[in-house]
Amino acid sequence: MPKMQKKRFLFVLCVAVNAAIWFTVKVLPWLLRLFGVSADGADANAEFSSGAWIVPIGISYFTLQAIGYLTDVCKGRIEPEKHLWKYLLFLTYFPAIVQGPISRYDKLMPQLLDTKKFSFETMRKGLILTLFGLVKKMVVADRLGIFVNACFSGYQDMSGIVLYLAAVSYSVQLYMDFSGCVDICRGVSTLFHIELVNNFNRPYFATSVKDFWAKWHISLSSWLRDYIYIPLGGNRKGRVRKYVNLLLTFLVSGLWHGAEFSFFLWGALHAVFQIIGECTAGIRGRIRELLGVESGSVSERIYQTVITFNLVNFAWIFFRAADLKEGFGFIARIFSGADLFALTGPMFELGVNQGHFLVLLAHLCIFFVVELYTKSQDSAVESIVRQHLVIRWVVYLLLFFDICLFGVYGSGYDLSGFMYGGF
């Protein structure tokens, strides 16, 4: 066998082995359940329910990292790692194993092997990032989660406006939870002088769904782009093929998030939104001209941001729903009515009282302002680190006691894991 063919064969084999392991633990149980197949004839649903199937922690993430590594080696972008332990260190770097971000070998490995020198400033940065992450996760995401869970589990009896608020809350919860976790990972890594890729860049300020994917879960979307979309041909093989590639890429993304039809639909929706967006770009441009709205103006950006947020928000409903039925039921119920009075009284009996809602609102306002007026969260962190000791201490204390006083933990609360840790 020629060398190139052998290399290609080995590459395909390695990717297949990695994908097969992932497929076996993540997709196969769903397929078996779907077709009612069980090894011993027992209740298939019970056997392959999530609790009965041991899934290695972080498998989705290190499978992607491994496939990315293999591709880069195959394409000659990086030299293969000949030291097994070093390779495993790259693959299983502990802060990122649960929820990412998905690191590239050429970015992470040199940092892992570098000699480090202790620096107070780096430590400060790491601690602030970690505290930020904890605030996002424990104070905002988990508190919103209580409300969201209550709404999704009992949506049949709820008012449309409350459910819309729940859907928006879920969008915020997911962002705060996921970005909070990434902040913690990055914060911990910073303590070791390792800089992980920033996975988010103000995604809910995106002006289109395409833009959203350039700002949301950046390490995954760039991985999908580099290792699925572009190898499929990207936009180089005509418009129809481009759309097909887009659809396939987002279906893979859906499958990666979970073997459920609702995830497929979520992925497909994102692809369809982008395809429609591209197809209607001309018409929308003409309408904008007719209305006399200047391209790139503030009003246009606000309009685009609001529309994009709602489209993403709509898709998240399927992402959160247990299945398609619940997703469609939830959406149907949203359009059942807009009783504004439903936003008072009973809404505060769903586990989050008025006081906690006010605390949430205050936090969201702060995060909104920080995201609006800073280029990125990192620049905000840099700015704090440079402040006078008194100001720094005030910030540390505020963050620390914010978590202590308003965080969701301890008796009376169910511990909730990181949402993206389940993928």
Place this chain on the structure above:
Amino acid sequence: MKKIISCVAFCVLVLFLAGQFTELLTPKSQNRYYILEQYLRENPKQNEHDVQVFGSCHSYTSFNPMYLEAETGVSAFVYGNAGEIIPTTYARMAEQFDRYVPKVALVEIWGINPYETYSTHERVFGFYLANNLERVTLSRAKQEVIRDFSHMEYADINALSMNFPFLNYRDRLVDGSLTEVDFRYSFEGTEPYSTNYMFKEMTSRLQYNGFKKNSNKKIEDYPDKQEYINEGEFMEIEPDIVEYIQKIIDLCREKDVELIFYRAPYTSKVNELKKLNHLRQICEYNGVLFFDLEEELSFNYRTDFLDYEHLSEIGANKATQFLMPYILEALGIGTEDLKPTNLLKNGGFTNPENTKQQDVYEGAGETVDGWFTNYSGDTVALTPNGIQNVNQSVETGWHLHQVIEDAGTLAGESLIAVFEITDYVGTKLRPVISCRDAEDKEIWAAAANIRDGKVTVNCAVPEGTQYIRVGFFAYEGVAAGDYIVVKSAALYSEATLPTNWLENGNFTNPENVQGKTDYKGVGETVDHWYTNYKGDTVTLTSEGIKNVNQSEVTGWHLHQVIEEAGNLVGKSLTAVFEIVDYGGTKIIPVISCRDAEDKEIRSVSANIADGSVTVTCVVPEGTQYIRVGLYAYEEVAPGDYVVVRSAALYEGAYTVETLPF
């Protein structure tokens, strides 16, 4: 170095703020331990008792420090808490010993049974453990308990929430339950604002050095409820609990504290009783005292209990009485060193020593041991109410007395004889102290009129006295059938009695500089005794001082002010009023402790009743003046009155029964 110092300073700041949040957020009136801790913080002297009692709710319902103090003068404090299990008790003892090392520690042992008792496992571990442990100061002992019990089913404890309790109560910031009181909490200051039952209970408890004064209730079927008895069957106590029993023993050994374990009676599971035998074995091995009070004492289930688990005040006094000699022994003092010496022998006539074993004695001679009659007219009989002397003659006198030989050493001392008269007929019999020379010739005699209740006779013993006769004498105008029933007789040297802080408290013969027998309105009446309202009309009668109210609106009262009462702070005071008669029930005996601006900071009162009424008060910090007297403020009516024979204020805590004179 600079950076390390700033890191340390930052950590200190975090701890300080955590402490402040804890103070702010802890529900003030819903944690007995918090209230106790706050009280001890505001009254640090209450940490400094040589007898300290620990344990569960059974500790503070079975041991009465006030009774102990009244009986022996030894002060004690019960630091126990509801549902406190032995590991928490250990942490609590370690904390308390850091503040003050007592000489004796009593540990009530309900807490060795957290896994199986009348309270559920869920309640013991899910509620009481966290509630009691979270307030214990940061210490190694506390960390050990957290480490060993945080894994228990239902145990809602972990190192974070137990050491920083504000984490448990953080939701109070947003649920609207924070009140003004949370921002300016103090035990004394919050009292009027708290309606929570627990706060009220603790307020009451802390007036009595941690003792919960339960009234008795008739428990009709206690023997049925207590269906098991300890038949010596052995069952091992759980190892983690044994470990903490041993830790308590070791702690006391290390600090040189005498340790006594005891069990108060309560309806127990059979295994609880079996485990007592293991505890007994541990105690024997370690040379520590252990008493199962249910075995040692015969409790009366009709009077000694509040319910099936807790003792009433009567039961607690009984338990305390039992433990008393062991405490005194541990303290290295005898009971007689603390009680005023009774110079009379065999003065308890309900159960006197009676060598001759006769129920009736006629004519002259010795009757019960040490008590003599001199005349043929005397017929002495023993009754359940005391000794009865019935006169049979219309000519000779009749009497009953005891002779104190070698009374020469008492010359120059003031003596007080106290007789408890149950019943009498005929007025010529008088309680007497008769001082006699070497030839048995009377050189001085002091006497009082006969009446029901306690009668006292005061006598300054003159020089030349060799013998003293103390008793009842009737010489003239005697009639056949006159009789007297005496319950007890005692004779004290005044120097051995507790100080009476009131002046001029004998109202049958008071000092009365103004010389009037009637006083109206505001001002001083007999010396040192004041009225404050225009409704007061005070009259001197042969039976005592009478205050009649004339007003429908204002209150009425009679009081004395103790100036410079600052040196009484922290002490227990007992006011004793002998009430002859009263009409209207709104007048109450009161001890009112006041600050430098004469503002009341603590007031303790009792219900009015005929006979002797006592009020006991621990003088709080900041006291400068104390008012003692009888007060009526509300629902007053013209014609309401009270007649008081005497008033006194003694250091120490006494009940009518425990007053030594």
